Amino acid sequence: MSFPITATFIDEITYDIPSSNWSFEQWAQDLDYMKSVGIDTLVFIRAGYANRTVFPSDYFGTQHEDDLLGFILDEAEKRNMKVLVGLYLSNISWNDGDAKTEIELNRHFLNEIWEKYGDRPALGGWYIPQETSYDVFNITEVMGGISYLCKEKSPNLPVFISPFFNALDRKNAFTVERHIDEWNSIFNRCGENIDICAFQDGTVPIGKMRDYYVATKKLCNEHNIGHWVNAETFERDVRQMYFPIPFSVLRQKLELHKEYAEKIITFEFSHFLSPQSIFPSARNLFDLYTNYYK
Numbered sequence: 001m002s003f004p005i006t007a008t009f010i011d012e013i014t015y016d017i018p019s020s021n022w023s024f025e026q027w028a029q030d031l032d033y034m035k036s037v038g039i040d041t042l043v044f045i046r047a048g049y050a051n052r053t054v055f056p057s058d059y060f061g062t063q064h065e066d067d068l069l070g071f072i073l074d075e076a077e078k079r080n081m082k083v084l085v086g087l088y089l090s091n092i093s094w095n096d097g098d099a100k101t102e103i104e105l106n107r108h109f110l111n112e113i114w115e116k117y118g119d120r121p122a123l124g125g126w127y128i129p130q131e132t133s134y135d136v137f138n139i140t141e142v143m144g145g146i147s148y149l150c151k152e153k154s155p156n157l158p159v160f161i162s163p164f165f166n167a168l169d170r171k172n173a174f175t176v177e178r179h180i181d182e183w184n185s186i187f188n189r190c191g192e193n194i195d196i197c198a199f200q201d202g203t204v205p206i207g208k209m210r211d212y213y214v215a216t217k218k219l220c221n222e223h224n225i226g227h228w229v230n231a232e233t234f235e236r237d238v239r240q241m242y243f244p245i246p247f248s249v250l251r252q253k254l255e256l257h258k259e260y261a262e263k264i265i266t267f268e269f270s271h272f273l274s275p276q277s278i279f280p281s282a283r284n285l286f287d288l289y290t291n292y293y294k
Contacts, residue, residue, distance in 0.1 A: 003293045004254045005231060007041035007265035008034060008273075009162075012068055013049045015092075017234075017242050017271055020278055027068070028075050030270055035079050037290060042072065042081055043160065043265065046129040048088035048109055055116065059108045069113075073120040082124030084160055085113060087146060089129040099138040102130070103145035114153050125158040125195075126150040133166035133203070134174070134182045144190030151193045158195035162230045162265075164203040165212055176208075176215050183216070187223040198228035198265055201253055202236050210256055217260040229261035233272040233285070244272040244281045247288040 011017060022030070034042075047054045047069060053062045055069040069085065076083045088102075088109040095102045110126075117123055128146050132139045147159045163183075166174045174182065187194070197220055204212050213229065220227040231253055234242040257264055266273065275283045 001293050003038035003289075004257070005264050005266045005269075005273075006038055007043065007228075007263060008039055008269035009043045009045045009230075009265065009267045010072070010270065011045045011268050012054055013046050013052050015049065018278065020270060022270075022276075024066075024068075024071050026276060027071065030274055030276060031072075031075050031079055031081070033275055033286070034269055035081070037286075037293075039269065040081050041084065041124070041263075041265070042076060043084040043127050044069065044072075044086040045127065045267070046086040046089045047113065049129075050089075050091060055113075057109075057112060059112050070117060070120075073117055073122045076122040077120065081122060083122045084125040084127050084158070085117075085123065086127035086129045087150075094130050094137050094139075094142055097137040099141035099145065102142050103149070106146050107149055110149050110153055118154070123157070125160060126154075127160045127162075128194075131161075131163055131200075133164045135186055140186055140190040143186075143194065144192075147190065147193035158226075159193055160196040160198070160228075161194055162198045162200060162267075164200040167204040167208065167212060176211050179212060180215050180219055183219060184222075187219070187225065191223050191225060194225055196226040196228055198230040198263075200230045200232060200267070201257070202232040202234070206249070206252065206256075209253070210259070213257070213260045226262055227260065228263045228265055229257045231257060231264050231266050233266045233268070233282075242272075244277070244279050244285045247285055247292075250285070250289070251292065 053065055055067045056063045056065050088106045130142050150159045217227040233245050235245050272282050273286050275286045
């Protein structure tokens, strides 16, 4: 039996989970832990958010920031890992629907990242951090514009998105058919330069999970988009906070995902599955996960 999760997000610029405040040595140790359970791909969920960046940015005036991006790229190369870099997110409503400004900010951001790190062997692609479950706030214009910039800069590097299902609200949840119609329309308008899509599995009831994912994989195949799954290692419904998921639930989800996932990424190892997580239950989850799958 092999480890099913082979990729993880890195969420260092956090606005919904607490900072771990790790040193570079601790980050290096975490990559060793990731490597030990078969993770070969790292995805910065965002490299810039509001007035923060994960490297010293001249354009955004964050020269005081540590160069975490450069460090992770170097450490990933040592471990034969690839790093996909999440781009810039102005705020959680993407400049309140101002797509033109959001795209222009990402143009400068992408240019600066490419100038600083474009020659790093571990640089393996891009992540668009504007996440949605349906067409809202000019998302098709934003995703289409940013993905075009990525391909213009690096035609051979993949562009990745991780949307969420609108399936939990009992009154307004999309049926599978409505979900597919919505995303077929989105992909028709902005999917040309998107290479990989991984919907977040915590946003669909586990009893309906297979139906949504099987249909989504078929849709991705039709649009020539790789179909990954974002297997979340946290719970969404515990006192409005995020804590590590029970292993029995994670195992159940991973068993389902074997059927339709081309690759499984998790949000996210360092907080919810790492032996050095700030949550003790994450350390226990790592032991259970490791002992079961190794």
